[in-house]
Amino acid sequence: MLDDRKLAILRAIVTDYVSMREPVGSKALVERYNLDVSPATVRNDMAVLEEEGYITQPHTSAGRIPTDKGYRLFVDRLGAVKPLSPAERRAIETFMAGALDVDDVIRRTVRLLAQITQQVSIVQYPVMSTAVVRGVEIVQLTSQRAMVILVSSTGRVDQRPIETGGADAEAIAAVRGRLNGELVGLSQAKAMEAVGGLLDRLPPAERPLGNVVAAALVEMLGADPSTKVMVGGVPNLTRFSDQFETTVKPVLEALEEQVVLLRLLGEASSSPGVTVRIGHENPYEPLHSTSVVASSYGPASDAWATLGVVGPTRMDYPSTMAAVRAVARYVGRFLEG
Amino acid sequence: MLDDRKLAILRAIVTDYVSMREPVGSKALVERYNLDVSPATVRNDMAVLEEEGYITQPHTSAGRIPTDKGYRLFVDRLGAVKPLSPAERRAIETFMAGALDVDDVIRRTVRLLAQITQQVSIVQYPVMSTAVVRGVEIVQLTSQRAMVILVSSTGRVDQRPIETGGADAEAIAAVRGRLNGELVGLSQAKAMEAVGGLLDRLPPAERPLGNVVAAALVEMLGADPSTKVMVGGVPNLTRFSDQFETTVKPVLEALEEQVVLLRLLGEASSSPGVTVRIGHENPYEPLHSTSVVASSYGPASDAWATLGVVGPTRMDYPSTMAAVRAVARYVGRFLEG
DNA sequence: GTTAGCACTCAACAAGTCCGAGTGCCAGCT
């Protein structure tokens, strides 16, 4: 059905449209790409491609532009993954060098990705299931209030305020000691269970405080930190000020809703490598004319989280995919080491 | 120079232009506002207002629109502060109810402000100079790394990773104990000094670790947490998709730069009440055709930080100012209690 | 299967026309 030449033509159309931002006609095609055939032949092939739904005409007597289906075929079979330029590699190195803690790594990553791809970037905070509890602290704020702090091996620090009910310093120290003794070294899941069992063994005097602290801990252990995301490169949207209604506005709205962002990144976390969602393939209707390029990051065996970019369907897929893949790998290694 | 009627006309022009979004002519003015004079008279007055620089014509044979100077006069002398509607008061209550910690309060505030004003909102994290140190914790992550945690009375929790140089648990506990003994209860500034003095009195065995921890603490105590801001309501920019180049684009770019945001909010922190910066009055050139309405929040004696909104100069100042003021007050009370 | 030729379509641009909102000015009125 689709012979090599037709595929080559589709590839050329996608490439040209992405860089020129204009519907591409048969003549321009044979001129700019060395197809050794005449425009008429190209036209015939284009008619077939159109019939099959890979390209379309914005209006009669305009060139063709790829459809979502066309882009899909392109990324699946035609796009040679472009290796990063040395400059880009260097950018990654220098950008990430000297990152302090996890928060800082994420902040830098989001900037980096936005800069390389020139798109809006989204990075999900990592959840390392291998993380274990390193310490539990209880710090008194006032006579009635205190802060429960949970530290995990990855350097994550969670906090939650509690009402102490007037418990004295001694009781607090006792509960703290007991928790540390029992929980340190346990994984998130194990710690959850342990907190439950622990309560029963508390001396009556420590019960009320213990209950409150336990509740806070369970909340922290259970709260899925992967629900946190960071966004960057929003000004890159201004490059698409044409398409305001179809790209800029919906993306801005999506960015405001964490839930939507998580759904967008969603699928990428389960499949390995770079995932591309094109136009209507997106689970969120207003983004039907944008694409999402995402990848999970972290060790293959144990994906930590996802990062990616959003942009118009008319995007440079090979470059973007290469950039997303490179950054994902780099950040993965960085967090590991 | 400017008699009451001219002022009334200016007020009417501003009001009308803000709501109608179109240059306003003499006839429309006398019809919509009950000025008991003829259009001709209004025209004469408008000529004067134009000469004085309060209004201008986009082109001959169009109505007038206010200049920055006109808006300035309006907010200074003409804008009757619109009280919030009961619905808005209720919105504030329900939005803020049930906030967990400081972070959550800020998150809610930023949403709230964006929703009420229908603009982009910016909230600076509070710095309470009355805050005192409540606890210092050192939690081991690996044999070589640990996390230093600083808790202050306001519920703020700072963290910073350190290299322990292989110090054992005992040494860590000792340093931790000493720090808590000496620092708890001290203000930020006092604690800074104390850390310095403390080092000299450490037994030699604890010196290396002590140095590292001290460095981390000084960094945390000194780091100005007011440099953190949260932004919301970005999709509201889509309402100004005309003015893309003058409003949407520059605002998006400004939002990406914390430094710029802080400068925008800057002045408001020193003066009490609501501050308005109109057009060219902004210290950041790209925002010369937008306005910033900001207010500090916290107790009058000790302003904690600033919040505000950014939007086109053509904005409903009375409502916006009322909203900013109300939210600032409410958040102040909320954080205090 | 490929190609040259040709008639056809239609968005984009330019030029011309019209319309009316809005103005400034002036003479007359209060």
Next chain:
DNA sequence: AGCTGGCACTCGGACTTGTTGAGTGCTAAC
């Protein structure tokens, strides 16, 4: 002195029309 009705004038925006050219589909010949 200040206000008003009248009037000629201006000019952006909307609409019309004509032209151009990129691009197409079809057909007949190679």
